[in-house]
Amino acid sequence: MIDSLHLPALRGGLFALLAAALFGISTPLVQKLGAGLGAFTTAALLYAGAALIGALSLQASAREARVQRSDIPRLLAMAGFGAALGPVALAWGLQHTSGASASLMLTLEALFTATLAWRLYSETMDRRVWAAMLLLLAGGMALVLDQGLQGGVQLMGLLAVLLATVAWGVDNTLSRGLAERDPSQVVMAKATLGAAATAALAVFTGEPLPSVYAALGLLTVGATGYGLSLRFYLLAQRAFGAARTGSVFAFAPFIGAAMAFGFGDRSAGWLMLLGGVLMLAGVVMHLAESHGHEHTHEVLEHEHAHRHDDGHHSHVHFVMPKGSHSHKHTHEPMTHAHPHAPDVHHQHVH
Numbered sequence: 008m009i010d011s012l013h014l015p016a017l018r019g020g021l022f023a024l025l026a027a028a029l030f031g032i033s034t035p036l037v038q039k040l041g042a043g044l045g046a047f048t049t050a051a052l053l054y055a056g057a058a059l060i061g062a063l064s065l066q067a068s069a070r071e072a073r074v075q076r077s078d079i080p081r082l083l084a085m086a087g088f089g090a091a092l093g094p095v096a097l098a099w100g101l102q103h104t105s106g107a108s109a110s111l112m113l114t115l116e117a118l119f120t121a122t123l124a125w126r127l128y129s130e131t132m133d134r135r136v137w138a139a140m141l142l143l144l145a146g147g148m149a150l151v152l153d154q155g156l157q158g159g160v161q162l163m164g165l166l167a168v169l170l171a172t173v174a175w176g177v178d179n180t181l182s183r184g185l186a187e188r189d190p191s192q193v194v195m196a197k198a199t200l201g202a203a204a205t206a207a208l209a210v211f212t213g214e215p216l217p218s219v220y221a222a223l224g225l226l227t228v229g230a231t232g233y234g235l236s237l238r239f240y241l242l243a244q245r246a247f248g249a250a251r252t253g254s255v256f257a258f259a260p261f262i263g264a265a266m267a268f269g270f271g272d273r274s275a276g277w278l279m280l281l282g283g284v285l286m287l288a289g290v291v292m293h294l295a296e297s298h299g300h301e302h303t304h305e306v307l308e309h310e311h312a313h314r315h316d317d318g319h320h321s322h323v324h325f326v327m328p329k330g331s332h333s334h335k336h337t338h339e340p341m342t343h344a345h346p347h348a349p350d351v352h353h354q355h356v357h
Contacts, residue, residue: 019247023255026239031262033232038101045214050094051206056229061195089178090201096171104164110263114147119176120253139292146285186244
């Protein structure tokens with residue numbers, strides 16, 4: 008069994024890949040199921056499904072840190088960008104361009120996320136990470152070039168998808184501040200706010216009601232491609248940081264493009280294969296990352312899910328709990344060396 012303390016990027020990378028796979032599969036499905044529906048209605052159903060999965064996964068236990076009242080402004084901003092603007096722009100864009108081209112345009116979400124995380128959270132971006140980002144960018148450019156050579160791509164549809172990537176890049180960066188909270192609570196709160204806002208807009212603008220088939224389909228896609236995907240994304244950020252999670256998540260567009268091809272979209276050519284190989288190389292670079300040096304931990308008091316065998320939680324309990332648990336605790340100053348990623352305990356400056 009691989010020790011996550013020695014390969015801290017592996018756990019976060021695998022969670023990010025799971026999130027990417029679920030979201031990537033959802034994109035062409037949303038295009039199929041949302042045909043003929045309004046963008047607000049589509050977004051409302053997607054996030055209603057996500058809220059449902061968040062509610063079903065809630066656990067009344069002390070294993071996770073609960074969402075606090077002070078988190079409400081951040082949750083409102085996340086809902087506005089990630090559960091309203093993002094899905095509405097994507098839903099509209101999917102109805103005005105091909106599924107493959109829309110999926111591939113989503114690659115740019117990783118660049119916005121990584122840049123914002125680097126600037127706002129000062130996350131470390133060493134040469135390996137920059138190389139991985141360049142590979143992902145090159146892969147995305149190859150995929151988009153492939154679409155350009157095929158012709159017939161509608162510009163406004165692609166621009167709408169581009170707007171969605173910007174919105175989700177901001178959302179991803181905001182969600183980094185809640186990565187230590189109970190992911191089920193975060194998913195339910197964000198999705199409920201987003202579903203309520205877009206449903207109200209759908210009624211206000213008089214969008215047509217969906218069929219039972221479309222409604223159930225979009226609810227299911229929302230539960231998996233948005234609810235479960237967001238849960239895995241938050242867990243990845245907890246172990247991996249916002250920039251690296253966003254970068255690995257960039258593999259989602261290739262999965263979506265492959266799904267679109269399976270649904271009969273033949274707008275892609277040989278450059279799609281090249282782009283996929285480049286993106287896969289970038290993901291592998293992240294999964295194999297090992298960043299370690301001597302560093303100092305300052306005094307820190309916070310609350311989050313933790314274990315006592317990870318080398319960072321040495322506080323004493325009257326009765327030592329088994330496994331993961333959550334409570335407010337204090338970290339005493341410590342200097343040591345080990346491989347690490349930019350998680351909540353490793354925000355030091357390089």
